[in-house]
Amino acid sequence: MTPRPRIAGEAPPPRPDALAPAPPAPADAPAARPRIAVERVTVRPDRLSALVRVAPGAPRRTDAALAERARAAFPDLPHHTCVNEAGPTFAAVMADTPLPHLLEHLVISLMLRDEATPACAAHVGTTEWLNEDEGLARVEVTYTDDIVALRALRRAAAFLNDEGRECARHAISTHHIRPDR
Numbered sequence: 001m002t003p004r005p006r007i008a009g010e011a012p013p014p015r016p017d018a019l020a021p022a023p024p025a026p027a028d029a030p031a032a033r034p035r036i037a038v039e040r041v042t043v044r045p046d047r048l049s050a051l052v053r054v055a056p057g058a059p060r061r062t063d064a065a066l067a068e069r070a071r072a073a074f075p076d077l078p079h080h081t082c083v084n085e086a087g088p089t090f091a092a093v094m095a096d097t098p099l100p101h102l103l104e105h106l107v108i109s110l111m112l113r114d115e116a117t118p119a120c121a122a123h124v125g126t127t128e129w130l131n132e133d134e135g136l137a138r139v140e141v142t143y144t145d146d147i148v149a150l151r152a153l154r155r156a157a158a159f160l161n162d163e164g165r166e167c168a169r170h171a172i173s174t175h176h177i178r179p180d181r
């Protein structure tokens with residue numbers, strides 16, 4: 001079986017570990033309306049944990065158009081193993097799934113394509129609503145390098161906030177993004 005990301009759907013038990021302030025979301029798409037904000041990031045020994053919030057007024061779930069943009073920029077996404085109610089891969093739900101779940105898979109895709117990630121790395125992610133009415137969710141992913149994981153989270157949020165236009169191109173063509181931008 002070829003190595004590919006393994007995504008578990010079960011939410012881990014909440015653990016109020018030490019919380020670190022989140023880096024601000026990238027602002028390299030000034031004309032775009034933000035969809036999602038990363039409010040807080042915790043780097044645990046085994047996983048990155050992010051509190052994310054879907055922007056007020058923004059759709060809580062993906063749609064076919066967003067899924068297609070994501071698929072075009074991240075061709076591996078549909079093939080991610082994903083525990084969901086519709087099928088064995090992310091393809092089964094990616095056109096109608098909570099936006100933070102798409103963020104989770106984008107983070108994993110970005111980590112896998114990062115040249116600092118070992119070739120056979122496998123990452124596991126989970127996404128759970130903490131308060132769906134308020135658009136608040138927790139996204140967690142395992143990582144092999146915390147810097148790579150933080151970079152992937154930042155790029156994934158930027159991709160969603162730019163609806164897959166500018167940031168997709170950056171993500172594909174540029175592996176050395178300045179850490180603070």
Ligand SMILES: [Zn+2]
Nearest residue numbers: 007082083090
């Ligand atoms: Zn999934």
